[in-house]
Amino acid sequence: MPTETFEFQVEARQLLQLMIHSIYSNKDVFLRELVSNASDALDKLRLEALRDDSLDVDVSDLHIDIEADKSARTLTVRDNGIGMSREEVVKLIGTIANSGTAAFLRELKEAQDAKDAASTEGLIGQFGVGFYASFMVADQVTLLTRRAGESQGTRWTSDGEGTYSIEDVADAPQGTSVTLRLKPEDSEDRLHDYTAPWKIREIVKRYSDFITWPIRMAAEPAATASDDAADPDDAEDADDAAKATEPETLNSMKALWARSRDEVSDDEYHELYKHISHDWNDPLETIRLHAEGTFEYQALLFIPAHAPQDMFMQDFKRGIQLYVKRVFIMDHCEALLPPYLRFVKGVVDAQDLSLNVSREILQQDRQIQLMHRRLAKKVLSTIKDMRTSHADRYATFWREFGPVLKEGLLSDFENRDAILGVSSFASTHDAQELTTLREYVERMKEGQQDIYFMTGESRQAIENSPHMEAFRAKGIEVLLLTDPVDEVWVQAVPEFEGKQLRSIAKGEVDLDTEEEKAEADSAREKRQEEFADLLTWMKERLGEHVKEVRLSSRLTVSPACVVSDTHDVTPALQNMYRAMGQEVPTAKRILELNPDHALVTGLNKARAAREGDDGLAETAELIYDMALLAEGGELTDPARFVKLMADRLERTL
Numbered sequence: 001m002p003t004e005t006f007e008f009q010v011e012a013r014q015l016l017q018l019m020i021h022s023i024y025s026n027k028d029v030f031l032r033e034l035v036s037n038a039s040d041a042l043d044k045l046r047l048e049a050l051r052d053d054s055l056d057v058d059v060s061d062l063h064i065d066i067e068a069d070k071s072a073r074t075l076t077v078r079d080n081g082i083g084m085s086r087e088e089v090v091k092l093i094g095t096i097a098n099s100g101t102a103a104f105l106r107e108l109k110e111a112q113d114a115k116d117a118a119s120t121e122g123l124i125g126q127f128g129v130g131f132y133a134s135f136m137v138a139d140q141v142t143l144l145t146r147r148a149g150e151s152q153g154t155r156w157t158s159d160g161e162g163t164y165s166i167e168d169v170a171d172a173p174q175g176t177s178v179t180l181r182l183k184p185e186d187s188e189d190r191l192h193d194y195t196a197p198w199k200i201r202e203i204v205k206r207y208s209d210f211i212t213w214p215i216r217m218a219a220e221p222a223a224t225a226s227d228d229a230a231d232p233d234d235a236e237d238a239d240d241a242a243k244a245t246e247p248e249t250l251n252s253m254k255a256l257w258a259r260s261r262d263e264v265s266d267d268e269y270h271e272l273y274k275h276i277s278h279d280w281n282d283p284l285e286t287i288r289l290h291a292e293g294t295f296e297y298q299a300l301l302f303i304p305a306h307a308p309q310d311m312f313m314q315d316f317k318r319g320i321q322l323y324v325k326r327v328f329i330m331d332h333c334e335a336l337l338p339p340y341l342r343f344v345k346g347v348v349d350a351q352d353l354s355l356n357v358s359r360e361i362l363q364q365d366r367q368i369q370l371m372h373r374r375l376a377k378k379v380l381s382t383i384k385d386m387r388t389s390h391a392d393r394y395a396t397f398w399r400e401f402g403p404v405l406k407e408g409l410l411s412d413f414e415n416r417d418a419i420l421g422v423s424s425f426a427s428t429h430d431a432q433e434l435t436t437l438r439e440y441v442e443r444m445k446e447g448q449q450d451i452y453f454m455t456g457e458s459r460q461a462i463e464n465s466p467h468m469e470a471f472r473a474k475g476i477e478v479l480l481l482t483d484p485v486d487e488v489w490v491q492a493v494p495e496f497e498g499k500q501l502r503s504i505a506k507g508e509v510d511l512d513t514e515e516e517k518a519e520a521d522s523a524r525e526k527r528q529e530e531f532a533d534l535l536t537w538m539k540e541r542l543g544e545h546v547k548e549v550r551l552s553s554r555l556t557v558s559p560a561c562v563v564s565d566t567h568d569v570t571p572a573l574q575n576m577y578r579a580m581g582q583e584v585p586t587a588k589r590i591l592e593l594n595p596d597h598a599l600v601t602g603l604n605k606a607r608a609a610r611e612g613d614d615g616l617a618e619t620a621e622l623i624y625d626m627a628l629l630a631e632g633g634e635l636t637d638p639a640r641f642v643k644l645m646a647d648r649l650e651r652t653l
């Protein structure tokens, strides 16, 4: 096939442009990305060779070679890994499949337009752009590859502008080589001389030391060493040149998870994190675990500092990497951690699993289930420690991952208390600071039995809702729950440390103390009598919408509010189920009237005097509609509401 030219997919082109006009100040990371891809390709080949006997490849000397040519100003990273077929090259290199890309690019554009360099860099860091990072340092990139088991190779070339070309190559070696034609050195722009051996050595050591495959640098011809004269490591380079025959292995290849804590620096852990997560930022927390005994394994887990864009999408790839005795077995191993910890990245290396273990086997393996439990507990205890010892870090964690963690309240019964223990909530106690349930309980008023909360769209909507009135008047703290998941978990979690969790928008509320109750009892009876006819009449008028009309003890300012019965599904939850395509019957709610409000007392009198007046029935309807609006709800017939209101307003003129 002759050379063909293709256009980059739109998103890919946008990312390339960003790379070329270099928004990322640390350009050295391009080499980390190429080495990371090469290492993945070697992992994949070893695995495929293990699984597929018919694959005729030599896996005895898998490695990564780095070759610099100072006079041609090129740098090549070569691996003898799995390689790519022609179709794979087009699919993997020409397009970007990440489902969060569009949202990411939008945010990035906004940050750029606002000329906010720090957040631009932060964003690109969160996303990582792998192979494309090469265009930060090169004006042309050529990739030559042949997939293991195939005879035909493929050459891909691009200057990163709008197109790339592809041609078949008959005699390509198996694996992939990426050759960069380097841009001129420019120290102001932090573009170093990436052909200098000392620089290559430094970058590999810093970013890729733990890679389990040898990263080798071809010995340079003796002449080039003196070209490096300006460099501080010159003497070292000249020394290398003297040896000049054997390629030099640049990395130590030690599996970080198998080494003891004091042998490994934080930076080294962070680089491993970046390799496996494709995140360019440091993780928030590193978690180590060495399990000894009958089932031995080591785990090195990381909590990222940012939630990925696609964490709530269906196709989000969760799970950590599984190794068996230092051999990479699979990425995104879902069996090792529960879905609500899907933001955790890392590696688990087990001693006693078969190298042929499959996903299906893992799901059923008892040892894996034990490991799953232990890892989940370890992550939760780390979050707990973070909360007590590193408040700032915990705050970041909760902001980024709180909504996902709370999913565990629904699915992980065993760890429910642990999850509740590390959860934080907005509360009426403090406008800014979040609170834990334990802190809430400590602040509970004398005689207060339950933990009160309300769910809603936003803090403001909840605070302004009529349901809050009596709580505000009595100074009783209410938790303000605004994440969509809150609607769901509160249904499933009845209590925390013996205290019931109660929605202030559900059931009856009685905040009076015993004495107040005794005092109020006779007054209440009297009122009940006084309003009995009104309540019956309103129930008849509004029966289509509500199942009961009663007097309220939770209102101090508003004329009315709507509440749900204790065990009924709230409207917000009904909407969520519907959005997921599940039909749920609409539960009729309860209208509560404030017997101290002039509108309610007035209506009571007017109705007694003018039974049969249609205008009064409309007023009853309006009171119900206003109660719905006050809690941020939706009216079934907004046009009718507007007509009735306009009619009444007109009469005031």
Ligand SMILES: Nc1ncnc2c1ncn2[C@@H]1O[C@H](COP(=O)(O)OP(=O)(O)OP(=O)(O)O)[C@@H](O)[C@H]1O
Binding pocket: 033, 037, 038, 041, 079, 081, 082, 083, 084, 092, 093, 127, 128, 129, 130, 131, 132, 175, 176, 277, 278
């Ligand atoms: N040396 C290589 N050998 C085989 N396949 C490769 C090689 N380099 C890249 N690929 C393939 O191309 C894909 C895209 O690579 P790229 O570096 O752009 O992204 P990535 O590594 O998947 O993720 P990220 O963009 O987050 O870094 C890889 O997932 C891999 O399948």
